Amino acid sequence: MGHSEKYxxxxxxxxxxxxxxxxxxxxxxxxxxTGKTKVLTTRIANIIQQGLAEPQNILAVTFxxxxxxxxxxxxxxxxxxxxxxxxxxHSIAAKILRSNIASLGMGLGTNFTIIDHGEQIKLIKDICKxxxxxxxxxxxxxxxxxxxxxxxxxxxxxxxxxxxxxAPSHKIARSLYKEYQKQLIASxxxxxxxLLIYNNELLINNSELLNYYQNKYxxxxxxxxxxxxxxxxxxxxxxxxxxxxxxxVGDDDQSIYSWRGAEVGxxxxxxxxxxxxxxxxxxxxxxxxSEILTAASNLxxxxxxxxxxxxxxDKNIGEKIKVISCWNxxxxxxxxxxxxxxxxNVGKYKPNDVAILVRAGFQTRSFEExxxxxxVPYRIIGGLRFYERMEIRDLLAYIRISLNNxxxxxxxxxxxxxxxxxxxxxxxxxxxYSIENNLSVLAAIRKMLELxxxxxxxxxxxxxxxxxxxxxxxxxxxxxxxxxxxxxLEESGYLEVLKEEKTDESRSRxxxxxxxxxxxxxxGNIQEFIEHSSLVMEHEMLESNFGGSVSIMTLHGxxxxxxxxxxxxxxxxxxxxxxxxxxxxGxxxxxEERRIAYVGITxxxxxxxxxxxxxxxxxxxxxxxxxxxxxxEIPDAVCTRISSTKNLNYLGSKHKFFIQNNxxxxxTENRKINNQINHKxxxxxxxxxxxxxxxxxxxxxxxxxxxxxxxKTIKRSHITNL
DNA sequence: TATTGTGTTATTTTT
DNA sequence: TAACACAATA
Numbered sequence: 161m162g163h164s165e166k167y168x169x170x171x172x173x174x175x176x177x178x179x180x181x182x183x184x185x186x187x188x189x190x191x192x193x194t195g196k197t198k199v200l201t202t203r204i205a206n207i208i209q210q211g212l213a214e215p216q217n218i219l220a221v222t223f224x225x226x227x228x229x230x231x232x233x234x235x236x237x238x239x240x241x242x243x244x245x246x247x248x249x250h251s252i253a254a255k256i257l258r259s260n261i262a263s264l265g266m267g268l269g270t271n272f273t274i275i276d277h278g279e280q281i282k283l284i285k286d287i288c289k290x291x292x293x294x295x296x297x298x299x300x301x302x303x304x305x306x307x308x309x310x311x312x313x314x315x316x317x318x319x320x321x322x323x324x325x326x327a328p329s330h331k332i333a334r335s336l337y338k339e340y341q342k343q344l345i346a347s348x349x350x351x352x353x354x355l356l357i358y359n360n361e362l363l364i365n366n367s368e369l370l371n372y373y374q375n376k377y378x379x380x381x382x383x384x385x386x387x388x389x390x391x392x393x394x395x396x397x398x399x400x401x402x403x404x405x406x407x408x409v410g411d412d413d414q415s416i417y418s419w420r421g422a423e424v425g426x427x428x429x430x431x432x433x434x435x436x437x438x439x440x441x442x443x444x445x446x447x448x449x450s451e452i453l454t455a456a457s458n459l460x461x462x463x464x465x466x467x468x469x470x471x472x473x474d475k476n477i478g479e480k481i482k483v484i485s486c487w488n489x490x491x492x493x494x495x496x497x498x499x500x501x502x503x504x505n506v507g508k509y510k511p512n513d514v515a516i517l518v519r520a521g522f523q524t525r526s527f528e529e530x531x532x533x534x535x536v537p538y539r540i541i542g543g544l545r546f547y548e549r550m551e552i553r554d555l556l557a558y559i560r561i562s563l564n565n566x567x568x569x570x571x572x573x574x575x576x577x578x579x580x581x582x583x584x585x586x587x588x589x590x591x592x593y594s595i596e597n598n599l600s601v602l603a604a605i606r607k608m609l610e611l612x613x614x615x616x617x618x619x620x621x622x623x624x625x626x627x628x629x630x631x632x633x634x635x636x637x638x639x640x641x642x643x644x645x646x647x648x649l650e651e652s653g654y655l656e657v658l659k660e661e662k663t664d665e666s667r668s669r670x671x672x673x674x675x676x677x678x679x680x681x682x683x684g685n686i687q688e689f690i691e692h693s694s695l696v697m698e699h700e701m702l703e704s705n706f707g708g709s710v711s712i713m714t715l716h717g718x719x720x721x722x723x724x725x726x727x728x729x730x731x732x733x734x735x736x737x738x739x740x741x742x743x744x745x746g747x748x749x750x751x752e753e754r755r756i757a758y759v760g761i762t763x764x765x766x767x768x769x770x771x772x773x774x775x776x777x778x779x780x781x782x783x784x785x786x787x788x789x790x791x792x793e794i795p796d797a798v799c800t801r802i803s804s805t806k807n808l809n810y811l812g813s814k815h816k817f818f819i820q821n822n823x824x825x826x827x828t829e830n831r832k833i834n835n836q837i838n839h840k841x842x843x844x845x846x847x848x849x850x851x852x853x854x855x856x857x858x859x860x861x862x863x864x865x866x867x868x869x870x871x872k873t874i875k876r877s878h879i880t881n882l
Numbered sequence: 883t884a885t886t887g888t889g890t891t892a893t894t895t896t897t
Numbered sequence: 898t899a900a901c902a903c904a905a906t907a
Contacts, residue, residue: 223897248896248897249897250897276897277896277897296890351897352896387896417895419894419895420895519893519894542895579883584883585883695897717894738893756894778892779891779892884907885905885907886905887906888902889904890900890901891899
């Protein structure tokens with residue numbers, strides 16, 4: 161090989177084999193931290209470099225936009241990859257569907273909209289009302305899950321047989337599903353599941369199209385293959401069946417999304433599905449210390465349903481894992497935060513290198529409080545995303561109804577936002593009219609205005625609204641999208657209502673809307689912007705202070721990430737493994753919980769703390785619980801177990817806990833007395849800046865800060881007098 | 883029509 | 898605790 165293949169040099173033997181095995185089906189089983197992305201990106205670079213295919217003849221599919229973006233950046237650092245098809249299942253499917261929508265023959269137009277989760281639920285709720293389904297016995301949430309699972313399997317309503325309906329809820333769900341699809345199409349809209357289902361319909365029914373795409377994609381790569389559902393599997397297999405150069409990369413041990421239709425079976429079955437395939441296992445871990453790796457391997461070894469890999473590392477002996485028992489959830493949070501504080505202060509880690517990974521979202525709260533009062537910078541990842549914010553969705557709805565007059569879902573969202581005196585009664589009247597006359601909601605309004613059958617106040621309000629939509633519709637065809645959208649905000653009165661509110665919240669909403677206007681300006685093409693906003697649900701990543709901040713997120717959200725120091729709190733039976741996983745899914749559920757634990761442990765590079773609380777305040781009850789069974793699956797040789805209580809018989813005599821009263825330092829020791837601060841003192845806080853003390857309550861000070869932090873209660877020890 | 887009060891019920895999440 | 902649905906009321 162010539163000197164131009166320099167990028168191959170940094171690969172280990174097995175990685176190299178995976179990169180060079182270009183022809184025929186290949187499954188790369190990549191354990192955590194074994195260089196999966198490196199293999200994927202180098203493989204693509206190599207295919208291009210060797211002249212095996214042009215970039216446009218390569219298809220690389222990921223699950224998240226983040227992964228797609230990272231891969232794309234890494235490849236373009238290696239080689240000119242212009243024209244490469246890289247994206248999420250949904251974005252690629254959307255592109256194929258949009259350019260061939262007429263061949264589908266379902267009445268959808270090229271400007272179909274993609275509705276998000278919230279709108280799916282809203283639509284289901286509405287249909288429940290129409291069909292008089294009792295939403296107390298069958299909640300829209302449950303019904304949505306049933307429909308989504310059917311969609312994951314690729315089943316449209318007509319394909320659901322009696323045998324698919326085991327429970328009475330399934331019967332209800334099927335009739336609902338039928339109507340749901342009908343109303344989506346009437347709105348010229350699809351949901352995420354439809355993107356893939358319609359793709360398959362399209363390809364199965366049009367051999368010419370199928371031939372075209374099969375020919376085009378000479379090399380196909382699928383990332384996170386363990387997360388694929390049945391439709392995605394069918395789709396990928398169909399596209400790959402001509403050249404058969406499909407390379408799937410994944411880790412069966414990290415399959416943690418079965419509850420949204422992912423089938424581990426796809427990765428376990430690979431050899432059967434793709435004859436003459438090769439399987440390569442990446443087992444050398446470059447991320448974690450040997451202790452962490454041993455713990456992870458032992459734990460996951462308790463699962464039966466897996467390919468089985470043996471991860472190894474050539475790293476030296478590192479720190480032991482700390483398993484710590486706490487009195488209750490408060491002590492747990494205090495311990496974790498004070499330990500982070502200590503390790504940051506001695507200079508061992510920067511806040512950026514630290515993560516707290518929880519099983520469920522509600523667990524973040526107890527940490528948040530302690531972080532604030534201890535003045536440790538933190539950020540909670542996975543909360544509200546930009547495109548999920550109310551004002552953003554509202555503005556998107558205005559744009560959507562302007563572009564696609566049939567988008568009933570968008571129209572209903574903003575018909576009375578801001579208030580236009582269109583209440584439930586009027587809305588019901590309009591909807592009934594639209595159904596009777598087989599019109600879209602906007603068309604129904606038009607007709608009703610024409611006939612003059614509405615009350616004068618409503619009539620006036622609605623005709624103003626319709627004029628705005630018509631004006632915007634025309635505007636988007638000729639004027640800059642930025643101007644048109646700005647006019648919507650102003651002329652609808654939306655902006656004015658926010659301006660008058662004059663709260664922190666309303667100011668931040670205005671800020672967000674401006675941010676969105678900037679984004680629209682950047683995109684130029686409004687249709688493309690809408691596509692982006694419905695398919696890219698990125699988290700806001702505000703990187704502010706110097707050492708960054710400690711990340712708090714769910715274990716699911718941490719997949720693919722790594723941190724020097726990781727805390728895994730809440731390892732108690734019922735929380736982790738989660739009670740619902742056990743009661744609803746049984747042994748299968750337990751194995752998935754164990755995989756989640758495995759993902760958590762393998763996020764850590766150097767240091768790992770696992771904690772559990774003997775009692776926990778949940779809602780308004782105190783819950784006592786046993787330590788997680790997973791703790792017993794971590795070998796004693798790689799961990800130190802410390803307890804702050806004397807109740808040591810949790811895990812049998814096998815595991816010895818060292819007693820250490822008060823794992824977290826008692827508060828009295830922790831505080832430096834800061835007596836010179838009193839009422840009306842001007843003070844400084846490392847995160848919130850300068851403020852004024854407005855109330856004293858023993859050790860706690862109520863402070864009003866100058867910035868957006870507002871009023872906060874903070875301990876004396878974390879404040880400096882000015 | 884819009885607001886206020888009461889009761890119910892709590893995974894994981896990307897697209 | 899907090900978010901939400903729904904009923905009662907202004």
